[in-house]
Amino acid sequence: MSENFIFSRFGRKYENQTGIGQLMEDLGNLRPGMSMLGGGSPALIPEVEEAWREILSKFTSSNFWDSLLGKYETPSGKEETLEALASLLSSETGTKIHKDQIAITNGSQSAFYLLLNFFSGHFEDGSFRKIFLPVLPEYIGYLDQPIYSNSFAYSLGQVKTTGEDTFRYELDPSSLENWDDEKNPLGCVALSRPTNPTGRVASSEELEKILSFSRKRNIPLFLDNAYGYPFPGIVYSEQGLFHKEGMIQGFSLSKIGLPGVRTGFVLGDPEIISALNKANAVLNLASGNLGQFIALEFINSGEWLRLSRDIVRPFYRKKRDLAISCIRKEWKNKIRYSLHESEGAFFLWAKFSGLNRKISELYPILKENGVIIVPGKYFYPTPVSQEPFAEECVRISFAREDQEIQEGIHKIGKVLSSFAE
Ligand SMILES: Cc1ncc(COP(=O)(O)O)c(C=O)c1O
Structure with missing residues (x-):
């Protein structure tokens, strides 16, 4: 150029290349x-792959091929898939x-790009409103999405020790009670549940408090269920699907094993869904067909459950x-x-x-020693990413082969112990 x-x-x-962009490139350039x-x-799970093979084998007649590959769907998505999902979510939520409360998008990531920008930034009343993240750290993928910089407001949560070598970030109710709306006007609230990176599953009591906080301000609460219910349901605690009026829910086919089809779903009020569909038409004309066809089979056959x-x-619990x-x-x-x-x-x-280097300084050393993790600072918006505690954490994926x-855990221990004070 x-x-x-x-x-x-x-x-x-x-x-310009962002830190996380560089990291994603590293992830794609691995040494043996x-x-x-x-x-x-997600991991490649043989029984799951078999289910996709079975579903795909049904798409062989010319009828299927014509509509699967040969035509654009409408921007709102395939009618039968929308109906199947509406029926599944009706029974799962009890409402x-x-x-017309559901949109199909090219992955939930693109839905979040639109939704976060619908509800943050410059508003008609002259205000600049932010996206509130109620408990940090949060999903890296939101952080570069707002068109305007400085679009996040947050609460750090409270650190609760839960065992000899375990802790939990908890919602800090006082940060909600004492929120200064003059100083930090909000346009929406967003959280992932389970949370990527921590594996935290916000309890229904925490969600009730966050929902009442957002209702008081007349702003939507986005709950991102990419790892949660109804599928893939990677939840080890007793918590279930949480849905109430005023919420916008994101779902994805990715984490159950189909990241490549790029299909996500949004549940929200019809006005919001209609705006999302219009924006989807501008950006994509329509969402990809394959995921919509697979989803229809996957839901109607009960395979989702x-x-x-x-x-x-x-599988993941093990x-x-x-x-x-x-x-x-x-x-x-x-190491501590x-x-x-x-x-x-x-x-x-x-x-x-007790480490004498920052995790982001140790990242290249870990990489040199044959293990890739994600430094914690990327899961905090600026300026929190510069805080010392953000440099003390890492995210470790266990969606890999046992060996x-x-x-990897052995290598991390070996490298970090040589920098322990
Ligand atoms: C919490 C969370 N939300 C959303 C996404 C986006 O997933 P997709 O666009 O594949 O649906 C991811 C992907 O890693 C994620 O971790």
Whole structure:
């Protein structure tokens, strides 16, 4: 490109490589023998792959091919899939949900891009409103999405020690009670449940408090269920699906094993869904067909429940138990660490103390020694990402082969112990 071309402010946001962008490239350029505990991809589970093969084998008649590959769907999505999802969500939430409350998008990531920008930034009344993250850290993928910089407001939550080497970030009710709306006007609230990176599953009591906070301000609460209910249902605690009026829910086909089809769903009020569909038409004309066809079969056959409950959740629970016991074996008495309670998703969030280097400085050394993790600071918006505590944490994925998990944890222990004071 000519050096004379000048990017707009919007373009400049994407012109330079971001830290996380660099990291994502690292994840794609692995040396053989590397322990890849950094990525966000789900594991390849044979029983799940078999289910996709079975569904795809049904799409062989020319009828299917014509409509699957040969035509654009409408921007709102395939009618039958919308109906199937509305019926599933009606029974799962216990409220009557109509198909005009559901949008199908190219992955839930793109839905969040639109929704977060619908409800943050400059408003008609002259205000600049932010996205509130009630308990940090939060999903990395939200942080670069707002068009305007400085679009996040947050509460750090409270750190509660739950065991000898475990803790939990809890909602800090006083931060909600004492919120200064003059100083920090809000346009929406967002949280992932289970939370990527911590594996935290916000309790229904916490969600009630957050919902009442958002209702008081007449702003939507986005709940991102990418790892949660109804599928893939990677929740190890007793918590269930939480849905109430005024909420906008995000769902995804990715974490049950289909990240490549790029299909997500949004449940919300019809006016919001209608705006989302219009924006989807501008950006994409329509969402991809394959995920919509698979979803229809997946929901109508009941496979969503069998895979989530009987295969995927037990699979990750076993991996989680392996990773935690391996950490206890490898790290105890070598480094000072504490793990966030693992209540869902497929990550562990580890907090270290007594290291004489920042985690982001140790990242290249870990990489050199054959293990990739994600430094914690990327899960905090600026300026929190510069705080010392953000440099004491890492996210570790356990959606990997057992041996890779064990070797990776061993390598982390070995490297970090040489920087322990
Ligand atoms: C919490 C969370 N939400 C949303 C997404 C986006 O997923 P997708 O766009 O594949 O639906 C991810 C992906 O890693 C995630 O971790």
